[in-house]
Amino acid sequence: xxxxxxKSKLVKVALVFSLITLVxxxxxxxxxxxxxxxxxxxxxQTLAAGIDNxxxxxxxxxxRPTLDAKMPSGWRAKAVLRLERSDGDTGLGTLDTFxxxxxxxxxxxxxxxxxxxxxxxxxKRSTRITLGKQTLAWGVLDGLQVTDRFDATRKREAVFIxxxxxxxxxxxxxxxxxxSNIRWDIGLLLDGTGDQLATIGSTYAVRAxxxxxxxxSGQTLPAISIxxxxxATFGIRGNYRWGKSxxxxxxxxxxDPEPVYSLNENGIDVRxxxxxLLGLTWQHPHGPRxxxxxxxxxxxxxxxxxxxxxxxxxxxRWLAGVGLDWDLPKxxxxxxxxxxxxxxxxxxxxxxxxxxxxxxxxxxxxxxTLKLSTEFxxxxxxxxxxxxxxxxxxxxxxxxxxxxxxxVWGNMNETFGQFNExxxxxxxxxxxx
Amino acid sequence: xxxxxxxxxxxxxxxFSSVGFTNSNPSTLDALSLAQLVADRPSNxxxxxxMHFRLINSAKRERTREALMAHSDVNNVERIAIFFTQPSxxxxxxxxxxxxxEDEDENWLYLPATERVRRxxxxxxxxxxxxxxxxxxxxxxxxxxxxSDWDFALEDADAGNHQGNIKVLLGKAxxxxxxxxxxxxxxxxxxxxxxxxxxxAEYTDVDGELLKKVEVLDIALVGGAQTALxxxxxxxxxxxxxxxxxxxxRHVPDLDETIFEPDSLAYGVPDVQE
Numbered sequence: 001x002x003x004x005x006x007k008s009k010l011v012k013v014a015l016v017f018s019l020i021t022l023v024x025x026x027x028x029x030x031x032x033x034x035x036x037x038x039x040x041x042x043x044x045q046t047l048a049a050g051i052d053n054x055x056x057x058x059x060x061x062x063x064r065p066t067l068d069a070k071m072p073s074g075w076r077a078k079a080v081l082r083l084e085r086s087d088g089d090t091g092l093g094t095l096d097t098f099x100x101x102x103x104x105x106x107x108x109x110x111x112x113x114x115x116x117x118x119x120x121x122x123x124k125r126s127t128r129i130t131l132g133k134q135t136l137a138w139g140v141l142d143g144l145q146v147t148d149r150f151d152a153t154r155k156r157e158a159v160f161i162x163x164x165x166x167x168x169x170x171x172x173x174x175x176x177x178x179x180s181n182i183r184w185d186i187g188l189l190l191d192g193t194g195d196q197l198a199t200i201g202s203t204y205a206v207r208a209x210x211x212x213x214x215x216x217s218g219q220t221l222p223a224i225s226i227x228x229x230x231x232a233t234f235g236i237r238g239n240y241r242w243g244k245s246x247x248x249x250x251x252x253x254x255x256d257p258e259p260v261y262s263l264n265e266n267g268i269d270v271r272x273x274x275x276x277l278l279g280l281t282w283q284h285p286h287g288p289r290x291x292x293x294x295x296x297x298x299x300x301x302x303x304x305x306x307x308x309x310x311x312x313x314x315x316x317r318w319l320a321g322v323g324l325d326w327d328l329p330k331x332x333x334x335x336x337x338x339x340x341x342x343x344x345x346x347x348x349x350x351x352x353x354x355x356x357x358x359x360x361x362x363x364x365x366x367x368x369t370l371k372l373s374t375e376f377x378x379x380x381x382x383x384x385x386x387x388x389x390x391x392x393x394x395x396x397x398x399x400x401x402x403x404x405x406x407x408v409w410g411n412m413n414e415t416f417g418q419f420n421e422x423x424x425x426x427x428x429x430x431x432x433x
Numbered sequence: 434x435x436x437x438x439x440x441x442x443x444x445x446x447x448x449f450s451s452v453g454f455t456n457s458n459p460s461t462l463d464a465l466s467l468a469q470l471v472a473d474r475p476s477n478x479x480x481x482x483x484m485h486f487r488l489i490n491s492a493k494r495e496r497t498r499e500a501l502m503a504h505s506d507v508n509n510v511e512r513i514a515i516f517f518t519q520p521s522x523x524x525x526x527x528x529x530x531x532x533x534x535e536d537e538d539e540n541w542l543y544l545p546a547t548e549r550v551r552r553x554x555x556x557x558x559x560x561x562x563x564x565x566x567x568x569x570x571x572x573x574x575x576x577x578x579x580x581s582d583w584d585f586a587l588e589d590a591d592a593g594n595h596q597g598n599i600k601v602l603l604g605k606a607x608x609x610x611x612x613x614x615x616x617x618x619x620x621x622x623x624x625x626x627x628x629x630x631x632x633x634a635e636y637t638d639v640d641g642e643l644l645k646k647v648e649v650l651d652i653a654l655v656g657g658a659q660t661a662l663x664x665x666x667x668x669x670x671x672x673x674x675x676x677x678x679x680x681x682x683r684h685v686p687d688l689d690e691t692i693f694e695p696d697s698l699a700y701g702v703p704d705v706q707e
Contacts, residue, residue: 042521072704135548137547163546183694239696290554367490367564368564400522430522
């Protein structure tokens with residue numbers, strides 16, 4: 001475990017290392033004529049209207065300029081900014097879960113500016129070293145996070161987004177290389193940013209008591225103080241080809257991006273406590289199908305219990321998920337997944353065992369310029385869930401239009417049912433310039 | 434996105450359909466010998482080129498794609514890696530296809546939005562690759578006609594289409610089941626016997642209706658092998674057309690094999706050392 005003091009040292013080491021790297025990178029290399037710069041801008045506009053009420057109305061504008069410099073000898077630098085403005089009750093999420101070195105600039109209550117990515121990388125053959133603000137996407141399932149728990153994620157719209165999880169880049173270093181037929185991926189992130197939560201009172205703020213330390217939606221939350229972790233996150237993954245299958249073993253040690261709560265004199269502290277995850281992934285193709293499996297064990301999962309009103313304890317946690325991709329006739333794609341999340345012990349605010357299922361079917365027509373899809377996400381134990389039909393149209397090489405409906409059912413104390421008043425229709429336009 | 438990538442694979446394979454010169458005497462070829470001549474066409478070793486796509490619908494609306502493509506054929510494994518560079522919406526998307534002689538093929542995809550390299554299912558041969566006018570079988574067959582799939586015949590000489598090195602080969606699927614598998618009931622192809630390369634082909638669908646044509650518009654000698662540089666596929670029933678041409682295509686005999694590792698897809702467009 002990395003202490004707050006050693007984290008500070010690690011930051012300094014990383015900065016010095018970056019400095020040395022840049023100093024010894026010959027200017028003639030940095031500014032060589034062979035260096036190519038690529039600039040692009042993504043503009044997106046999302047409009048949503050609540051079906052039951054206007055709570056889920058949303059107008060969100062996003063501007064993402066990207067600068068990508070490809071230099072000789074395998075060097076590459078990339079930076080992405082994200083400017084967002086949101087009107088409506090959905091908002092842009094709290095910034096209090098961000099580490100100070102990663103925190104977006106809240107220009108005002110409705111507008112944020114964030115350095116989304118900033119990396120300097122070097123590559124030679126199978127080896128890549130990446131320094132900077134980055135993500136480490138592990139795991140083989142789609143959206144079901146069993147072993148894919150390195151990155152912090154944005155949860156300001158719960159599961160009602162296009163691409164899950166929506167990762168938050170953090171500062172650190174990563175090395176990828178191959179040795180003896182094992183592909184290694186090692187990451188050290190010095191940035192304690194946790195999952196970004198919806199702002200209290202916003203559309204997708206958690207309402208279920210299981211996510212609010214036992215307080216149900218009718219109870220007013222006391223003063224909340226959020227404390228991003230001071231600890232670093234370290235992870236190592238070895239990936240191996242076994243016949244036609246791909247397997248990986250991995251370990252992640254560091255603060256859990258999911259928060260836990262503790263009482264203080266004035267209210268509640270929100271913390272991101274450390275844990276160690278050991279995991280395994282496996283995927284195997286079989287004709288038009290690919291089977292995927294993930295298992296993770298966390299022996300010291302920090303979790304809230306009702307002991308003494310509100311206590312944080314370490315418990316054993318098992319996560320497992322199995323998924324199937326199936327390429328069906330007529331350009332139809334089916335993805336089915338089921339995930340299990342089991343935590344031992346008594347007096348938890350949540351259930352001991354959650355079983356989540358996802359089904360997505362997608363079909364492309366008109367030479368794939370039009371994409372029809374429907375997604376189901378639900379809890380098989382709580383009988384709540386959401387269904388999300390959508391249609392997407394590639395109007396041109398630079399314009400993609402989408403429309404969809406999010407329908408939610410269940411009761412207020414369930415994982416998805418807590419959002420059962422947020423049924424909405426939405427439109428999204430994305431331009432790439 | 435998945436389908437757009439497949440379109441690239443289709444085109445890649447067609448692109449890398451290269452041939453050696455043959456010694457056969459065209460005047461003495463029967464149908465099966467001609468089909469065998471095409472089927473036995475040698476493959477290429479390492480090559481790299483920039484691929485340009487035009488996908489044109491019946492209303493003449495056009496989409497374009499540009500990608501760096503690397504190809505290698507070593508130890509009976511054909512490897513194709515495609516790294517998109519344009520337009521911005523699909524930039525950095527990358528696709529890898531590993532085609533084995535005696536085992537199930539592998540497809541891998543890197544989507545920047547997911548930040549993960551994903552293994553894809555293998556599709557049925559008759560499936561259309563959305564975004565293109567070619568089937569997965571077109572990919573596998575690589576401008577060849579599998580001897581076990583078709584009954585062959587030569588077009589009647591009275592039709593006057595056999596001219597010089599150009600012979601007209603006819604194919605009919607061996608069974609209705611095979612037709613379903615291929616997505617085609619029959620084909621009619623003009624074969625250049627000097628290169629063992631079909632330069633033009635028309636296909637009918639499983640109901641026997643005229644479906645599409647494929648034309649090879651330009652072939653060049655690259656690294657000692659003839660390679661298609663420009664070709665098109667047009668679907669008569671939908672009016673959609675796919676046109677592909679290549680620039681800066683070069684022979685790279687010692688192509689870095691790590692380009693064809695799935696994890697490398699996430700590294701971005703590789704620097705190819707020649």
